[in-house]
Amino acid sequence: MKQLFLFFATFFVAATLLAQQKKPLDHSVYDHWKDLQHPIISDNGNYISYEVNPQEGDGWLYLYKVKTHQLDSLPRGRKAHFTPDGKVLVYTIKAPFAQVLHLERQKVKKDKLPKDSLACFYTESGKWRKFGQILKVAIPEKSSPWIAALMKESNPKKSEKKDNTPKKKTKKPSEKTEKGVLLLFNTATMDSTGFRNVTTFAFSQNGKSCVFSVRPSDTTNQVIVLAFHTGTKKTDTLFTGNAVVKNVAVDEKGEQAAFTFSTDTVPNKAFGLYYVDLDKNTKNLVSGTDFKNLRKGWAISTHGKIFFNKAGSELYFGTAPKPLPPLKDTLAPLEKVSLDIWTYHDTLLQPQQKVELKKEKKRNYTAVYFPKENRLVQLATPQLREVRINPKAKGNLSLGFDNRPYLKMTSWAGQWYKDVYLINRETGKRKRIIRKVSGNAYLSPNQQYVAWYNVQDSAWYAYSVKTGKNINLTKTIPVAFYDVLNDVPNMAPPYGMAGWTKNNRFVVYDRYDLWSLDPSGKQKPVNLTSGMGRKKDLRFRYVKLDKEAQTLPDKMLLSAFQLKNKKAGFYSLQIKNRNPRKLLLEDYAFRTPIKAKKAPVIIWRKESFRVYPDLYVSNLNFSDARQISHANLQQKNYLWGNVKLVQWVTFNGDTMQGLLYTPGNFDPAKKYPMIVYFYERYSNRLHRYYAPRPIRSVINFSYYTSNGYVIFIPDIKYRVGWPGASAYNCVVSGTEAMISRYPFIDRNHIGMQGQSWGGYQSAYIITQTDLFRCAEAGAPVSNMTSAYGGIRWGSGMSREFQYEHTQSRIGGTLWDKLPLYMQNSPLFFVPRIHTPLLIMHNDKDNAVPWYQGIELFNAMRRLNKPVWMLVYNGQPHNLSRRADEKDLTRRFQQFFDYYLKGAPEPKWMKQGIPAIEKGHDFGFETERKKDGQN
Template identity: 45%
Template sequence: MIRLLWLFVVTLLPASLLAQTSPKRALTHDIYDHWQRIRNERLSADGRWLSYQIAPQRGDGWLYVQDLNSGRVDSFARGQDARFLPRNQYLVFRISAPYDHIRAAKKAGKKGDDLPPDTLGIWDPHTGRLRTFANLESFQLPPKGGDWIAFQYQPVADSTDSTAAEPPEGTHPLMLLQPETGDSLILEAVSAYAWADSGTALLALQTLGDSIDSVRVQRLQVDGAYVETLFEGPGAAQHPVLDAAGRQAAFLHSPDTGDIKIFDLYYQTAEAMARVVVDSSDRRLPPGWAVSSERAPSFSRSGHRLFFGTAPIPEEAPKDSLLDEEKVRLDLWHWQDDRLQPEQLEDLKADQTRTYLAVWDVAQGEMSQLGTETIHRVDLLDEGESDWALGTDSRRYDRFMSWEYPHYRDLYLIDLQSGEATLALERVQYETRVSPDGEFIVWYDAQAQVWMSYAAATGSSVPLTAGLKVAFYDEEEDIPAEPGSYGIAGWTRGANRVVLYDRYDLWACDPTGRQKPQKLSQGWGRKNRIRLRFQDLDREDPWLPGHLLLQGQSEETRAEAFYHLALTGKQPPQQLMGSDHHYSGLKRAKTGNRLLWRRESISDYPDLWTSDTLFRAPAQCTAANQQQQEYRWATVEPVRWEAFDGSQIEGLLYKPDDFDPDRKYPMLVYFYERKSDTRHDYYSPLPSRSIIYPSYYCSNEYLVFIPDIHYTTGQPGEDAYNCIVSGVEHLIRERAYIDSSRLGLQGQSWGGYQVAYLVTRTGKRFAAAMAGAPVSNMTSAYGGIRWGSGLSRMFQYEETQSRLGTTLWEDPERYIRNSPLFRAPEVQTPLLMMHNDADGAVPWYQGIEFFAALRRLDKPTWLLVYNDEAHNLTRWPNRVDLSIRMQQFFDHYLKDAPAPRWLREGIPAIEKGRTLGYE
């Protein structure tokens, strides 16, 4: 390994020296496969070891494991999905087949199990030895303890044994392995298995192939290396589960052999055989209901409660005697439907498989039904340890989802002992949080602009933030609906205080309302214009720790830092570490004194860094994409200006890193809503899903300007004009290096709408524009459907992003005034559009309407329609194609590059699939 690392350094040196003496190259579309990303980073429980993948966007990557004490690094080709064993830190991972082997198999028509199989890798951190097992099907590690591995594999058929029986369908052999000692156990024909959190036991379901299928449920006790049978009988079993300690087991079983199976809930503990605790004859179930196989059982953290799903017993479908061509195919829309037909169809699978939560008390042997046909959703508190659960019902407001936002819901507190539900809050729209013990619910009342608290013991509510002279609502939110809150940090232990955010600071509030709210961060965030937010490093603990780790971002510089704050609130936040970077991915080792995070800027890829828990001695662990130094890159600077209406606006201006102020540069303007707080974000050169990337276009000697947009209600198009065009004019006046005759626009979705609007308002100011998925006609889009959800689009125009604030019939002129289609004759800018025929967010006929109008008016316009693609592109070849076409389009109009064939002539349908027209 040392030799490999030395070679890595040596190969980097010539490129580094070359970059210092040779002109940097421009990024091109053939570099996408070479740009790598780091993912799936994990710390071992003790914090000594770090694993991560470095892989290209397509193709074979590498798995690395690093000793953070010594710096030693080991690597494994094509390793992925790596996890450390909790107790002995062995690294267990999947080794995929080579990319070119999989590609060749797919070209040969192979699918599924016929593709080249994966391999299991087990790496010993003490010796550096790698052990592999071929034909991997799946593997599981115990979540919180233990030193055994469980994995299934595809057995190799013995071609010489003609009498060998085929394993039952859906089953594979299961091996349990202790990698230090080599001890192992094998079970044949396992259909499902699950570890106890502690890693002391595993529950497995075996299918016994016979004239009638039978099932055997086995518990493997790894600390004693023995197997015990908990159940054996005809039928099918599903969803094995153990409590955290591995002492209690549960599963579902059905003796039925038909298509419709009715399941019973089995439970086992101590030395007893598994027994039925809930079946379809149980009178505690609603009439006609049974245990549902659509939800896996689960134990509470202590194992005192067993949760499971119930549902009405499905009816057998009537015998079908008609041919397909004899059947009526119809969706009937009814004006009194609570949900529109498209929404019902989109939710059909969820409706058909809906389950309702129930609980079985282990000690009492009593069952309570928690979820009902009124209360569909039930959320457990404190991993099922609280005596309360939170029920949510929004069905009586379903009709209003077409035009109301945020959507209403009713909240219930459900007693886990009796199953009784108490209506706590009605018509709640904004954020709510229940204390882990279930004693309090806090919620934000947007109309009153205060946080409220509901006490379960008294059923009464009190305001928490009334009279405080700071806003707890998002002051920058500018949609027509009431703004939501800044959010909740969490609850102090015992639920004696809930910690809330204002724009900058943290406040500790007594949920009973008796004590005055405490400014926990002492106003330090507001004084310094730094937004402070809690970073939760222990997701298993539902309570806030005694000392909070905060992350803050400066509104002035967008620099970020970490701070320490005691819950006593006696001291202001103490800075631990900060810089002009964006930090993300913060993690802490479970038991060790080690933190892991990512740090990035416009020029620094988000590599991995570690330190102790006080951020002392930070060390960089990775250095991905060293080839970047060979290419021209981007720099960024903040820009501030006065909009046409006198308001102050911010934006970002990206330049090539070899920028020459004596040159003239073309400039692309990209926008969505507000992006100035992303100043320190890194942009990998990726094939576009829909937008331009500053790094790529700056590398190709463009400037990229990203202005913020501030909105009012009723004129989103003019608001975009006010902020964007004023910013462009400001830059042209102040920056002589911007070529005012070579300006371009680009945006996607809401940004695409704004591009379409701007080209109707700006004459020849912009030489080219590209709009992805634009709404061009708000009058026709208003009554459309968001096909991805089935919802009506009305709410979007009245109360959310489109910001019109009224119905179409109350103010049709407002809809027309903000629709680019009705100003199509004013367009003087060549316009490239993309609108895909499977777009579930913006109906693709919106792009067609604008294209058809511009075509009739003989305006230069093109429409890219990627088949079977949604709002943003997902298929790699389509993403590369869009990237090439966008650059060719902008290069032609902003750099005088020759027009490619597709831009000059188009591509006739008869040539579809035969030529791309790039030439």
Template identity: 45%
Template sequence: MIKPFLFLLVCLAGPGALRAQPTPKKPLDHTVYDQWQSVGRQRISNNGKYVLFEVKPQQGDGTLYLKTVAGRALRQVSRGDSALFTADAKFAVFAIKPRYQDVRQAKIKKKKPDQMPKDSLGVFALGPGQLTKYADVKSFRLAEEASVLAFLASKPAVKDSLKKAPADTVKKITDRLLQTNKEGAQLTVLNLLTGRRRTFGAVTDYQVSKPGNKVAFAVAAPKGNKDPEIKSGLFVYDLAANSVRQVSAGKGVYKNLAFDDAGQQLAFTAEKHPEKALVKPFSLYYSDFRGDSARLVLGPGGAGLKKGWSPSGFGKVLFSDNGEKLFFGTAADPIPQDTTLVDFETAKLDVWNYKDDYLQPMQLKTLKKDLQRNYLAVAYPRQGNKFVQLEDEYLRDSFTAEKNNAEYVLAVTDTAKRVSMQWEGTTLKQAYLVSTRTGERIAINPKAAKSRFQLSPLGRYVVWYDYASKNWFSFAVATRKTTNLTAKTGVAMADEENDSPDDAQPYGIAAWAKDDAALLVHDRYDLWKIDPKTGAATNFTGGLGRRGKLIFRYRMAAEKQKFVEPKEDLMLLVQDETTKQWGYYKKNLASAGAPQRLALGPYGYSPLMQAKNADVYIYTKANVAQPADLYASRDFQHETKLSSINAQQKDYNWFTAELTHWTTPKGYAATGVLYKPENFDPAKKYPMVVYFYEKLSDGLYKYTAPAPTPSRLDIALFASNGYLVFTPDISYTIGEPGPSAVEFVNSGVEALKKNAWVDGAHVGIQGQSWGGYQVAYLITQTNMYAAAWAGAPVVNMTSAYGGIRWESGMSRQFQYEHTQSRIGGTLWEKPEAYIRNSPLFALPKVQTPVVIMSNDADGAVPWYQGIEMFTDLRRLGKPVWLLQYNGEAHNLVKRENRKDISIRELQFFDHYLKGAPAPVWLEKGVPAVEKGRNWGLEASTK
């Protein structure tokens, strides 16, 4: 029975008081990461009726979903990957990955690559809903315009024609095919509409024509081959005639197989030299299938080639759209290796020379690329063996128009201007038009300048942004006239908020109209429609962007053509600069009216993917509380939700996000984002961690899943576990990167501390790379932080200035003089600024416990910077720890290391901001003799 006093309380509380109370939501922990999902690869069929998308956990097996655009489920395939629709929207083709656990076990057993679990191939017929699978597939290719599929199997299968043969005969032939697999594999060509299938053994490379009428493939017959059906050479299978012809005979290496758009011409490079030859130059071959064999277009030492040059096996072979031109690469023959040299008696060194175009570390980083470097040339196979060399050592970077029938290619060079990259970070460039008919070179800018060039889709104009004048220009090929396109717009075309000692970056070109009639150019807010011939410009968005602080951007869907049709509706991605909300507006290219608002709200949107032949779009939409699910829509007013990921989120204490504003001591208006636990109670006090990197407030509506961090703060994990997380935007004063962080970060923290629910005595800071530097600087300027975590920090700008960014091989000088570090001068010009902004020289002031992550394979920040910080603070008797992940980069790559640092980071802040027991690694460390046996993650007993 209910006691009288309790009964009275129940009555006063109301009739619902005895109902079961909801179970409190769990805080996120380190065991939840793997199950969190994201929508991966997504495609919409050309007719806009079908959608496919992949849902992948962070670790484990994903699932491929096939649905109608209205959301009706057709099929889901475990581990489906790399999926595509056929052009006629009748089939979906995809790889099926091995089970994650099978791959894991194979790695544990240290199996060789050829013994690892293999992919399968899936073909799903969308009409009847039938799924067909093929085992052990290495690769597949789908005809761009037809339902023709070709795939290479790791283990050759028996040909269809042998299925009814006696068992012993089948076995003998199967054994013979397996023998060919030592140098090739089995190619299957399948017409998905008719079911006709052909298989070919010992194939090393293959290509499918765009209309799917032909498949070219190279065969390498193995040693001891006695099968008369397997011959080394290059073959073409004609699907309509169901016939095979050999277009090139003999052993060798066949590469760069290329059809023209109609599938009526084939070109390729090949070398057929003896195996022991020291130099094996390639030749270029061509066939129009009228003769028995492909003919030689150009061989080593051919007419018109430089002495010692040949067609390159590394250059891409490509026909022009009309099939008249054949683009390919040429290169100097490689220097033969001296086989008389003995390795252990040969000096090994790098010679640095001040006259080198590129520093030796840059040369070593690009060594593979440089060994494969080739120079564009063009041949006219229907005009005999005529060819024109377009590039050379001076002019080595060129670009063809989207419609590459154009007479000219655009070539850009920085030859003799490369040394200054060491301190400028970029080079001055000159641009030329090069005639594909004669090789004539027309200079666009007679004097090298800092510019960014591009060729219009039809090749009628060269357009570039000039950093000196801050304007866009055009060069008309027909008239050779240069026109300033943006001088009369009256607005800046480059970053209005640039706070680096470098030229402001342009907002960029959005798209071209058909026939090169106009181009769309972004300013800070709006788009401008500009005639490249005259420079006549109109504000395409009618100034709505600047008036309403709406940032309009247009990105053409990859599935569409490379230009905008004259009366096409453009879907414009928009962000409200004030509220940070995202959405889409629509405007027709020919319209003079204002853009039509379709959607704008508290969400973030992905770029649209549009059906090629229908006005149907798919996209992801998300905010802090709503995962990035996939949607389909025609107008954004009516949308179909296609995926539903992370249902488990409802069981966990999630978080909210809100903009916060304050005024800095110098009077600057400042903005940041404050993340709170979902169960936030204003009557309680919360510890706070401050995380920063340049400006992060545009991500207010970004969905952030809990994940083992490569280096950053896991906002979801910390907020779920009862922390406030604050991400202030920082604007910089040139020459004062450190004081700028103090101005914005500290003032933002002080503003938030005025709230009773902020535990001002327990505030921590975390940053990585540039943020890590600022953490190191901030703790030398104030003791207001109870704990700090600095990932890959620079603490000594004087020593870092002359270092190398090993991931690129570039000198670090440009970074300090022109870009992120923002000093704005050399070390000898502004030594006081380098010292003043270097935390190292103020380390005696530090009172904050700090953990440093500094990895020994960091390619961006020299890891000795972390060592300098650690050893100096250690000498000063300050509480400091250094985490050095072996063989790891600037940001952690290996998932096991990401999980480890996520655990340590939460342990560290829990100890100093919440009073949790210190783990062993904080209290006692992990001696080298215990490495790999003891990680020190358990609570210390002292």
């Protein structure tokens, strides 16, 4: 205890002089605090780009030159990409924020607002070129100086680009389609070609061919499909006729293309599919005349992605039953019936069917076309809806998944099961190989094995394609491959899989280390990290630097996280020698590194509570790290708190960890109010940075510590059947431990705040103790007996599963465990509450039924206990509108300041805001408390 107090005292002495020069954060700083976003690095590692954007307003795009350390800034730049040679940074210029805001205030329609512009910045010369308003852009992934962009056409008559589009007159079109100018631009020679009235396009990865559709006139139904070849600068006509073209695809080499089309004139069109050999300019009707090559009554789905495999030997697309004609509305409003019929036969509840209706209408089933053989194979069907295609895979096998037998039980089971099938893509033949898998299944690169985790016996298995046998590969290993901290009444999930090696072994994780498993079961499992993780309390995980790699590299980069002291960093691992080598291990949190494709250069970010996650560049060993961004230098002008990892023993005798944040102007001789926040386990977030910003539902730790608050966040360990008592055991014991350990905490001014699951626990805890001066409960479940059978409106699912098997942790049905449902429900203990409570529960909450907050509010109101409820109209579980977020941020602070700091009581708390004054009076004004009032 003396050492801990000495830490705070020492920190105070060192920071006092600086603190006197600084000011606390206030609500005016939010729009000036910036976010570093979308960092990228060129393939050759010579250039880095990233955005720095304010929370509202115009940001900057930066270009950093690695060799010269030169930094260029581009106003309002975003969505940047380097050309493969790194010589050009292609980006969009966002429309000025003030201009867009002004037009929105004038109620200008969204489609009339200014669009982003396209720009090319030349990294070596510093020159740049700007184009018109952009709709879509494509940059070849392979070496090519060409880019393709679809631009908004503001005035076709004044277009500067040459229009090479053929024009013919035909009949009036049956539907409107957004059109623009397709710009094909050579970034090296500055040559460009433009095509007007383009509706959709696709550009090959090597930049050889661009295929696009054109509708020449709004008064015709004619469509033309063209192919522009960048090498010859010639344009071929692939198709012309009265039709609608939706999807276009080109293979990687720019030698083949495909597009969907329909000649129907009705609103709900049936589409066919053409395959085109671009070199020969020949095409095949894949779907066949009158769709004869497809299932009877089926057509090509425009909602399915059309793509070629890497080799160009297979074309994938989606099929579906032909759309039904639209219903004719011939009834008067009084004659219409609006009805949902719920039955016990339904595999999904009606609310879930409604949530998924849009997705269901777009459902399509994967099929494959073999161009050389002119042959089509239907892979997915209504009986096997999911087939996973790896475009880079070699061999003719894929995995299919069928969850239909288990859909109904998802309402209460807490596990999402599926059967796994092996599918031969050449024949369409399928075989069920695994039943009732919870999680994923992985096909080996040589397609001889399928690996998966079995939750029933907590083991990794492999299925042999040759023998049809399943082999338990981890039964002889004396460590757990499941989450050992799992404390919900459900089977624990695995720690996961890193991937397959080149010699077709697959690598999985235990809590600490990596294990290599032989899927044949002949060779013993190998601990690739030699048990170092377990010995040193390090959690190792593979970091994938090559996003296109199909197998694990011989030399792996591992992330490392020390579970007890929360240090993090990276290790290097040679698979052959199994000896992890430390590269970096510090008191920071690290973001996933990004590697240049063709150079040993990486960019990465590190952060702590006091250090914003700026961007760094280094070699693969992190030995020459250099910070290249400084996004929030203004932080030095503000009071900023500190955080420490703390530990205590609960009432039940468990040793737990938590986080204690102290104020930015900390003086150990003073008394500070404290707010206790919690949600499951939080201590692993010791080094997370929290930018000052309006809140969606949870207090901002940086803001409150800057304004003189201590924040305590305890981890919680749960007992099945007793979630409320478990929270009380950890939260209250931890709070009392902090109060007794640190005299600077004012024990008479302790507040509590929780959202969702944390909101429930806040509501429960105040029925068991008067320790807290005030509390806030966001979207709390107050009555588990009524919430149990409710609906999670965001997914449409029943809430039963979460009480029986997941977060709510009761562990049984309402009729089997009724006493536990009641004993864990705050509503039944409202007479015990003496703590003023603020509730936020929005009327469109998509997770916790709104009536849960209403039940608690009405009960406390009936008993004349201090309670307020904030209901943001039309808002979900967590706020999504910035204006509402700013409003909530201010009300939270006024609530806590009133009870914990003795600040004046605002009008909205003292007397409320009548509905008739809604929007006119926000009630933020305050009156000074009377002397002696606490």
